[in-house]
Amino acid sequence: MDEITPNGPGNVPEFGTVTKLNEFKALLEMDAFHHIKKGEKYPAILITAGINDSRVVSWMPAKFAAKIIANDTSNNPILFKVDYEGGHGSSGVDLAHAYARIGEIFAFAAWQLGLPDFQPKESIKK
Incomplete structure (x- = not known):
């Protein structure tokens, strides 16, 4: 999730924010882009x-x-x-x-x- 995109801020309550470590880790875990090997x-x-x-x-x-x-x-x-x-x-x-x-x-x-x-x-x- 990218909080700086037009739809990003509305997703923070559901998915979390990159500004909080535990929520960042959860976002990173579900991010397909960062799991490409x-x-x-x-x-x-x-x-x-x-x-x-x-x-x-x-x-x-x-x-x-x-x-x-x-x-x-x-x-x-x-x-x-x-x-x-x-x-x-x-x-x-x-x-x-x-x-x-x-x-x-x-x-x-x-x-x-x-x-x-x-x-x-x-x-x-x-």
């Missing part, structure tokens, strides 16, 4: 951000994606997708756009699970 083989990951998200500023998942990519030793895809229309979840977009985002997430999962209809097609050689 160099040389680890990470699974396939789709990381998303909404450019208009007032709850999670878009640089936070971007920074997370960059650190995972820099430290990963697997051949699994690590993708970062920015929604330049939406905000947090499906807020700020119409229903079709929201469903499209969910569809992309399910398509990624289906691809990684090996479902035949979601695998890249081989190019046709002439």
Whole structure:
């Protein structure tokens, strides 16, 4: 949690503050960014951000994606997708756009699970 982001101060009562040692330790323990390890083989990951998200500023998942990519030793895809229309979840977009985002997430999962209809097609050689 970052208390200096727009949504940060409102989370202090629930999650704690970095200004108190015991709360800082709890925040550090739940922070995925600080648990990324160099040389680890990470699974396939789709990381998303909404450019208009007032709850999670878009640089936070971007920074997370960059650190995972820099430290990963697997051949699994690590993708970062920015929604330049939406905000947090499906807020700020119409229903079709929201469903499209969910569809992309399910398509990624289906691809990684090996479902035949979601695998890249081989190019046709002439």
